[in-house]
Amino acid sequence: MTWSIDNRKCFHCGGCVSVCPFAALELKENIIFDEKLCTLCGICEKACPVSAIKVTK
Amino acid sequence: MIDVIIVGAGPAGTACGKKLSENGFSVKVYDRREELGVPVRCGEGLDERAQELIGKIPDNCISQKIKGARIYAPNGKYLEAILEYGGLILNRRVFDKWLAEQAIKAGAEIQKNTIITDFIKENGYYKGVKGEFLEKKFEEKAKMIVCATGAESALRKALKIFSKLNLIDSCLQYKMSGIDINSDFIHIYLGNEIARRGYLWIFPKGKDKANVGAGVIPGKLNAKYYLDKFINEHQELKKGKIDLVEGGCVPVGDLLKDVVDNGLLICGEAAHHVNPIHGGGIKEAIISGQLAADVITDCLKKNDVSKKVLSKFNELWWEKRGKHLRNVEKLREVVEKLSDEDLNDLADALKPEDLIEFSRGSKLSVLAKALMRKPRLISLAKHLL
Numbered sequence: 001m002t003w004s005i006d007n008r009k010c011f012h013c014g015g016c017v018s019v020c021p022f023a024a025l026e027l028k029e030n031i032i033f034d035e036k037l038c039t040l041c042g043i044c045e046k047a048c049p050v051s052a053i054k055v056t057k
Numbered sequence: 058m059i060d061v062i063i064v065g066a067g068p069a070g071t072a073c074g075k076k077l078s079e080n081g082f083s084v085k086v087y088d089r090r091e092e093l094g095v096p097v098r099c100g101e102g103l104d105e106r107a108q109e110l111i112g113k114i115p116d117n118c119i120s121q122k123i124k125g126a127r128i129y130a131p132n133g134k135y136l137e138a139i140l141e142y143g144g145l146i147l148n149r150r151v152f153d154k155w156l157a158e159q160a161i162k163a164g165a166e167i168q169k170n171t172i173i174t175d176f177i178k179e180n181g182y183y184k185g186v187k188g189e190f191l192e193k194k195f196e197e198k199a200k201m202i203v204c205a206t207g208a209e210s211a212l213r214k215a216l217k218i219f220s221k222l223n224l225i226d227s228c229l230q231y232k233m234s235g236i237d238i239n240s241d242f243i244h245i246y247l248g249n250e251i252a253r254r255g256y257l258w259i260f261p262k263g264k265d266k267a268n269v270g271a272g273v274i275p276g277k278l279n280a281k282y283y284l285d286k287f288i289n290e291h292q293e294l295k296k297g298k299i300d301l302v303e304g305g306c307v308p309v310g311d312l313l314k315d316v317v318d319n320g321l322l323i324c325g326e327a328a329h330h331v332n333p334i335h336g337g338g339i340k341e342a343i344i345s346g347q348l349a350a351d352v353i354t355d356c357l358k359k360n361d362v363s364k365k366v367l368s369k370f371n372e373l374w375w376e377k378r379g380k381h382l383r384n385v386e387k388l389r390e391v392v393e394k395l396s397d398e399d400l401n402d403l404a405d406a407l408k409p410e411d412l413i414e415f416s417r418g419s420k421l422s423v424l425a426k427a428l429m430r431k432p433r434l435i436s437l438a439k440h441l442l
Contacts, residue, residue: 014210
């Protein structure tokens with residue numbers, strides 16, 4: 001069970017931050033991920049316009 | 058103590074800050090960014106009539122003036138709608154700084170490079186913010202807090218607000234140059250194969266430059282898939298060059314009806330005050346921010362910033378914008394259920410001016426009538442009425 005982001009694809013639009021229901025993501029220079037809050041629901045993965053996020057269950 | 062702290066120096070925050078300063082209140086606006094207006098998250102289109110709200114926009118903020126919109130059905134046929142007052146494709150990089158300058162001239166203070174991480178709450182009232190300025194932690198109190206952060210803010214998490222996945226469009230936009238387009242119009246392409254649920258756009262920014270983007274419902278295929286496919290299939294775009302990648306997720310519905318609390322008001326995109334059919338948010342943000350300033354002015358004069366008194370904002374916004382945007386949301390709910398064939402048929406049945414009216418939430422009965430011609434679509438037609 002993992003959450004990962006490909007920083008070569010990510011262009012820091014923050015789309016994932018706006019949809020995360022668990023406040024596990026934050027936009028700074030990169031996307032900051034809080035594994036304590038993440039439930040691996042996969043919503044961020046679906047919202048990303050460039051598929052930079054991968055969630056595996 | 059400062060009167061009002063505003064979080065976010067985009068169109069909503071600066072519109073609110075300007076008006077509050079003009080009304081004699083001390084205002085501090087915080088923004089996460091080092092440079093306002095960057096990165097651009099949108100297509101940069103604005104109705105010329107927005108100038109009735111903010112005054113004449115200087116030429117250097119405008120990349121291109123347009124006459125109207127060409128809206129393409131999936132089969133490639135287009136309707137050409139002339140905008141009575143014309144339209145503007147902005148240079149947000151310059152425009153947002155101009156908006157900020159207007160607020161500063163009116164007396165507001167704007168502090169950039171500042172991440173607001175949380176609120177200070179006392180006795181059930183929002184009393185201030187906690188943040189980091191150049192990595193140094195600080196706290197600041199005010200009589201009233203305005204959250205105008207846009208949708209992608211981490212601060213919304215402190216308010217437990219997030220955008221629902223099926224009610225955002227996931228968008229990707231390329232700033233392209235060396236392309237061949239008609240720059241008198243914005244070009245909007247509809248179709249389930251072109252951009253599922255949303256649309257694909259070309260917003261001209263000069264003779265051979267444009268914002269070319271796609272906004273789609275989150276699903277198996279991402280916005281990049283649709284955008285790259287479209288560009289590859291269009292030689293006039295394919296020959297150009299991608300200078301910049303932009304994008305984000307825009308709320309296209311879920312208009313929040315209650316956006317106030319004791320000492321707190323949420324406006325602009327953070328409150329989903331965005332047009333649900335085209336995702337345009339600049340004008341809505343300005344209206345929302347200005348209206349927020351009117352209500353806050355009354356509250357501060359009465360020395361009462363309770364949720365009860367601030368609720369006036371919920372009422373006024375719904376009356377002025379919400380009910381229209383709810384109609385637009387209904388339109389989006391109907392359009393997203395139409396097949397490509399339905400869209401092609403509608404393009405034959407409708408007049409270009411109708412489409413502009415629909416996008417404003419008016420004349421939806423005209424669309425309902427056109428849908429009623431197909432028995433299969435009667436229930437959708439009813440949804441509009």
